[in-house]
Amino acid sequence: MIDVKKLRENPEIFYKVAENRFYGKEFIDRFFELDGKWRENLKQINDLKHEKNIATESISRKIKENADVETIKESVRELNNRISVLETEQKNIETERNSAVYAIPNLLHETVPICKGDENNRVVKTWGVAQVFRDDVPEFRNATNNAGQYMITEKKPISHVDLAEKLSLVDLERAGKVAGARFYYLKNRLLKLEMALENFAVDFLSERGFSVVEPPFMLNYQSMAGATDMETFRDTLYKIDGEDLYLISTSEHAIASMLRGEILDEKELPLRIAGFSPCFRKEAGAHGKDTKGIFRVHQFNKIEQFIFCREEDSWDFLEELLQNSEDIFRKLNIPYRVVNVCSGELGSLAAKKYDIEAWFGSQGKFREVVSASNDTDYQARSLDIRYRTKDGNRTPHTLNSTAIATTRVLVAIMENNQTDDGEGIMVPEALVPYTGFDLITSE
RNA sequence: GCGGGGAUGGCCCAGCGGUACGGCGGCAGCCUGCUAAGCUGUUUCUCAAUGAGAGCGAGGGUUCGAAUCCCUCUCCCCGCGCCA
Numbered sequence: 019m020i021d022v023k024k025l026r027e028n029p030e031i032f033y034k035v036a037e038n039r040f041y042g043k044e045f046i047d048r049f050f051e052l053d054g055k056w057r058e059n060l061k062q063i064n065d066l067k068h069e070k071n072i073a074t075e076s077i078s079r080k081i082k083e084n085a086d087v088e089t090i091k092e093s094v095r096e097l098n099n100r101i102s103v104l105e106t107e108q109k110n111i112e113t114e115r116n117s118a119v120y121a122i123p124n125l126l127h128e129t130v131p132i133c134k135g136d137e138n139n140r141v142v143k144t145w146g147v148a149q150v151f152r153d154d155v156p157e158f159r160n161a162t163n164n165a166g167q168y169m170i171t172e173k174k175p176i177s178h179v180d181l182a183e184k185l186s187l188v189d190l191e192r193a194g195k196v197a198g199a200r201f202y203y204l205k206n207r208l209l210k211l212e213m214a215l216e217n218f219a220v221d222f223l224s225e226r227g228f229s230v231v232e233p234p235f236m237l238n239y240q241s242m243a244g245a246t247d248m249e250t251f252r253d254t255l256y257k258i259d260g261e262d263l264y265l266i267s268t269s270e271h272a273i274a275s276m277l278r279g280e281i282l283d284e285k286e287l288p289l290r291i292a293g294f295s296p297c298f299r300k301e302a303g304a305h306g307k308d309t310k311g312i313f314r315v316h317q318f319n320k321i322e323q324f325i326f327c328r329e330e331d332s333w334d335f336l337e338e339l340l341q342n343s344e345d346i347f348r349k350l351n352i353p354y355r356v357v358n359v360c361s362g363e364l365g366s367l368a369a370k371k372y373d374i375e376a377w378f379g380s381q382g383k384f385r386e387v388v389s390a391s392n393d394t395d396y397q398a399r400s401l402d403i404r405y406r407t408k409d410g411n412r413t414p415h416t417l418n419s420t421a422i423a424t425t426r427v428l429v430a431i432m433e434n435n436q437t438d439d440g441e442g443i444m445v446p447e448a449l450v451p452y453t454g455f456d457l458i459t460s461e
Numbered sequence: 462g463c464g465g466g467g468a469u470g471g472c473c474c475a476g477c478g479g480u481a482c483g484g485c486g487g488c489a490g491c492c493u494g495c496u497a498a499g500c501u502g503u504u505u506c507u508c509a510a511u512g513a514g515a516g517c518g519a520g521g522g523u524u525c526g527a528a529u530c531c532c533u534c535u536c537c538c539c540g541c542g543c544c545a
Contacts (some may be wrong), residue, residue: 057508057509058509060507060508060509060514061508061509061513063514064507064508064513064514064515065513065514067513067514067515068512068513068514070525070526071480071513071514071526073525073526074479074480074525074526075479075480075526076525077479077525077526078479078480078525078526079479081479087525088525090525091524091525091526092525093525094525094526095525097525098525238535262535280471281471281505282471283471283487404505406471406487406488406504407488408487408488408489409488410488410504411505
């Protein structure tokens with residue numbers, strides 16, 4: 019959530035951000051409407067409680083003096099009634115005011131492009147030599163601002179769906195039978211390749227100063243609500259029936275809420291934590307998109323980078339996270355571009371977000387494989403996480419970035435590393451020590 | 462799942478109907494040739510702030526007054542049961 023004090027002091031900043039993000043301003047209006055009443059009520063309640071405390075204290079004194087206390091008791095009962103009426107009203111106002119506050123998005127970093135639509139994300143850089151089918155060259159050149167390196171191929175790579183079927187690497191049909199669309203059985207060498215990716219990423223991040231955790235795969239409402247926003251709840255989260263538990267859609271939320279309600283010491287920061295967990299997503303808004311294969315699924319494994327840091331350091335750490343993720347894709351030799359996501363496509367928690375989009379030859383497109391966000395103090399404030407400094411407590415900044423989302427990276431490998439005859443997949447060199455094989459074929 | 466014991470400020474711990482004790486740590490100051498020790502203050506949140514209110518795992522209840530008594534729930538520890 020945003021800083022309410024800052025909102026009271028500088029409403030114009032928040033109105034401007036709402037405009038730049040193409041949000042409605044009604045939540046901010048609603049906040050101010052309710053906040054005035056809230057503060058007025060609070061004053062009244064506190065004054066009455068003050069009166070009550072004085073009366074109550076006088077009772078114990080009078081009892082010692084053997085004086086009569088019945089009339090005072092009666093007046094305190096009267097005060098209690100008035101307080102209780104106001105407090106009930108206050109609770110209602112507060113609930114509404116808070117839901118308005120939660121709906122107000124984070125501030126934006128000055129470098130975020132102000133516009134709508136993914137096509138307006140700013141391309142920051144490109145890396146690698148992509149194999150681009152002849153007909154897709156214009157699209158590729160456009161998507162990289164003519165800066166991407168590529169080799170023209172005379173045939174399109176086989177889609178990962180066809181290739182995986184041919185090589186017995188996934189069973190989508192039976193997964194559909196037992197669980198539904200967007201589920202999969204991952205098989206044989208593709209499973210080993212997945213495990214290799216996971217081990218590779220865990221080792222990689224350990225070397226870069228991350229501690230690694232496998233978090234709970236479910237979180238209670240309070241933790242989930244602190245770590246994410248209502249849009250995410252609605253569109254992506256699975257709820258466990260009859261329990262106060264939600265399946266995580268990313269280990270980010272489990273790591274962020276790990277420190278909920280705690281006060282850290284400034285010296286403990288930064289905290290670099292990598293999470294490894296399955297991610298469960300409803301993909302509610304994605305009907306008809308990427309329906310085939312394992313590109314967009316309800317369940318996949320992910321290694322995630324997460325950082326808690328001092329407020330003054332977070333912009334440097336965003337670059338660090340991006341660099342780590344880029345280095346992973348470089349080691350895997352997957353061509354990609356990096357985009358600075360524009361204001362209209364940014365989630366409400368993020369003040370800035372980079373996406374890494376890998377080249378998928380069969381689709382002739384760059385598609386998202388990594389999201390690196392700086393949520394500044396927004397997420398940590400909702401979770402009531404603070405750190406102690408000489409000059410009092412502050413809210414840390416939190417950042418997160420994908421390292422490896424397994425299914426998408428498997429697809430990227432399948433589409434970028436096909437053998438010339440289209441009958442096999444070459445394992446990226448960096449993974450061979452982990453797989454123990456360098457080729458996946460039908461044998 | 463059953464029985465017993467717990468949860469108190471950043472940490473440890475006392476209090477068990479009269480408004481949170483003490484210690485450790487942190488910060489500020491005093492003192493000292495420097496350091497250490499010692500001494501003093503401070504340490505969470507909210508508000509229209511020289512003031513006031515809230516806060517003892519969470520939520521209810523009883524009472525003029527609840528950390529303290531009652532109810533529900535959560536988590537931790539010990540034992541029993543079950544179990545990959």
